[in-house]
Amino acid sequence: MGRLSVVDEIFLRTHRGLGTPIALQGLWRTADRIDPALLHEVHTALSTGPLGRRVIRPRVPGSRRSWQRNTRAYPLSFTDQPIATTALMAWADAQGTDLDPEFGPGWRLAAIALDDGGFLVSLTCSHALADGRALVLAADDALGGTSLTADATAPSTARENSAHRDTTSRSASTTPESDWADASRQWSIVLRGTAKALRRGIPDQPHQATGRDRTDAPAPVQTHGAILQCTVADWDRVAATQDGTANSLFISLIANMLWSSGFQPDAIDASLPVDTRDEPRVDNDLAMTDITIDRTDTPSTIREKSRAAYERRMSSPGGMPEELLQVIPDRWAYALSKGAGERDILCSNIGTLPAALRTLGPHRCLGVAARAIHPGITVAQLPRTRLSGYLCRIADDYILSLVSLDPKRIESPTELTGLAQQTLLNADLRVRAW
Template sequence: MISTRLSVIDEIFLRTHRGYGIPIALQGIWRTTETVGREELGRVHDELAIGQLGRRVGKSHIPGARLRWDISSESLPLDYSPDAIDDIIGWADAQADVRLDPQYGPGWRLTAAPLTHGGTVVSLVCSHALADARGLIDAAAQAFSGTSTPVRPAGSDARDAFATVLTVLVRCIAATARLWVSKKARAELRAFTTADTGGIAPHRARQMHSVIMDIDAAEWDSAARRMGGSANSLFVAVVAATMSELGSPAVTVDIPFRTGSGDANAIAMATVAVRGDDSPAAIRAACKAAFGKPVGAPAGYPPEIVQLLPHRVAAKLTSNPGRGEVLCSNIGDIPDAVHALGPHRSCGLATRAIHPNPAGELATIRMSTYISRMDGNYTLSLVCTDDALVGSPAELTAAVRRALAPQNLAGKPW
C-alpha cells in the first residue's frame, strides 16, 4: 500500500517541477493492431482519476510535518486525436509537453491516436513524483481491469511532525557522536560535503532523441546465460556498448532497484562504473557489490533531515538520486492486466521517462534507458537529452544495433 506521505525521493522529483533540475515524466506507450474506441478509453480515464494517480501534494501548516498526499480526481481530459499518425515515437515524445504538476494538478495525462496502418496507440504519462515506473504500470493495470482503489487520506499532521522531528533528532545525535570515534564516518561526511557531480559535466537538456526496440526474449536470455550474466547485466552491457559507440567508452551508470517501502517512488539507487567492452558477467558482479552500497545520506545521518529544510537547501544536498551519467532501469515483467484492454490485445508496450519542456535545464544524466518484458519480447527504450552525444534518432538507432551485434541480437525499432 502506498504511503500517505512523500519520501525523500518523492520530494526530489517534486522539486524538478519547481526549477531545481529537469522535470521528469514517466510514460507507458501501449499499442494494438485493432481500433480501441473512445468509450473504452474513457472508462480507463475515469478509473485512473479515482485510482493511485488520483492525488496531489498537500502541505501542512504544522512545522516539521512532511508533505502529504491528498485525494484529487482532477485530471486533464482524455485526448483522442482524430488524425492518424505514422511516427509513434515522435507522437509519444510530444504527449508530456503540457504542464504536469503533482502539487497543483493535474499530474497525469491519458492520450490516444489511430495509427496510419491500422490500430491504436495509447500514452499514459505522469509526473515522476506521483509514481515510479512500477507504480505507473500498476495504476494502469487497475484501470484496465476496473479495479482501481483510491489513495488513503493522510493521518494527523501533528503526529507526523512529532515522529519526523524525533527521528531526525535522535539519529543526528547518534551520527554526530559516531564522528568522534569513526574515521570512516568522518571520511564519508567529508566526501559528501566536498562532492561535486563526480567529474560529470552537466549539459543543457534542449531536445530529446528517442529509440524504442523490441528484442526476442529467448535470444536475449540465451545470450546472457552464454556470457555468465543475467538479463539485467546484459541490459547494462548493451547500454554501455551503445555509449561507447557514441564516443563514451567509460561511463557511470545509475541502476534503480525496488525497496518495497510503500512510497510513491519505492526505489534506491546504486551506481557502477562500466566500460563498453565489459562482459555481462563482470557487470553482474559489479552490480551485486553496488546494490549493497546504495546512494544515500552519509555517515549514518538520517535522509529525512532534508525534509525539514527549505527547498533551495534541500535541492543542493539532493540534486540527483544517483551519481551517474547514464540511467539503466529494468522495469521487469509487465503484468497480465495490461496485456489487453477488453477484447483488444496489445502488440507492444514500452515504458520510459521523458522530459516535458526541459527549457535548457542543466542535467547530468545524458542517457536514460529502460527495459521491460511482455509476450516473448524485451522492449528497450532509450532517451538522450545531450545533443553533443546524439544528433538524431537515426544515429542512436545505429549505435544500439552495433552494440547488439556482438551478442548476435537484433532489435526491431518501433
C-alpha cells in the same frame, strides 16, 4: 492517504525546477483502430484509482507534505487523424507537459492514430506520483488486472513501524497523524540522527555530479528517444552464452551504446534503481545503487558487480538522516541532494508487465513500453546521465526504451535508433524498432 516520502519530495522538487524534470510514461501500440469509448472507461478508472491524488502543504514547520484524493483530471486526448509512424516518438515525448502533482492533474491519458492502421496510447504521470513499477501497477488496476487494496493505493501509509530497516521516511500508522505530531516525530529523528552523525566527525560534502560541463543557460534542449523490441528467447540466449542474465546483458548493452556514441572515458558509472516494495503499492518505493563498468567487462562480470551492488544502497547526504531533507527549505534540500543518484548511464529494469497490459479491450498490443521522459528540460537542467535505458518484459518480448540526454552526440531519434540497432546487432540480437 499518508505523507510523502523523502524520494517523493525529491521528485516534487524536480517538478518545481530544482533538478531534472522527470515524468513516467507507459506506451501501448496496437495493430488496429481503438474505439474512444474504451479509452474513456480506462480514463474514468484512472481518475478514481491511485494516481488520482495531489500534494497538500503542511501547516506546521517540519511536518511532511501529505496526499489528498483528487479526481480532477485532464480529459482524454484522442486524435483519429493519423500521424506517420516515424513521428510517434516525438508525439510521445510531448505528452509530459503541464503535469502538476500539487495544484493540477498529475497524469494524462492520450491516444493517436498511426498511418500503419494502428494506434499509440500514452499514460504519463509526474514522477512525484509514482515510479516506473508503480505506474505499471496503476495501469494494471485500471485495465482490470490486479485490483489494488486501499492500503496499496495510499502511498506511505501503514509502513512506518518498520521504516527504520532502511532510510526512507514514511508515515507512522494507518491513522493519519496531525501535522504537529508528524513535525515532532520528524524533528526528533533529525536531531538524534544529526547528533549521531556529528559524533563521528564533520560529514563529508555530499556527492556532486561530475562528467558534464555545467551551465546556467535556460535554453530548452531536445532529448531523443527510441524503442526496440526483441524476443525473450533471443535475448536470453545471448545472455546465457556470456554467462550473464537478462539484466546484466541489458546493462552491458547500455554501456556499449554510450561508448559507441563517442564517450571517451574507459570507465562508465551506472546507476541502478532497486524496487523496494514488499507488496503492490503505487508510490516511489525505490532505492539506488551503482556499479562501475570498464571496457573489458562482460555480462558475466557485470552480473557479479550488480549482485554485490544490490546489497548496498546509496546513502543519505553527508551521512545525515534523510529526514533532514524534509524539514529544511526546498532549495537547501536540493543543494544537499543535488546530483545524488546521477551517473553516466541509468539502467532501470522494470520487470515483467502484468498480463492485463497485453491488450486494450479486444485489441492485442504489438508492444508495451515503459520509460521516463523529461518535459521542458533546459540546458541548465541536464543531469550527469548521458543515456537512460528502461527494460521490461511483456509476454514473449523484451522492450528496450532509450532516452538520450546528450544532444551534442545524439542529434535525432533516428541516430539513437541506428546506434542502438548496431550495438544490438554486434551482440547477435535481432530487434524491431518502433
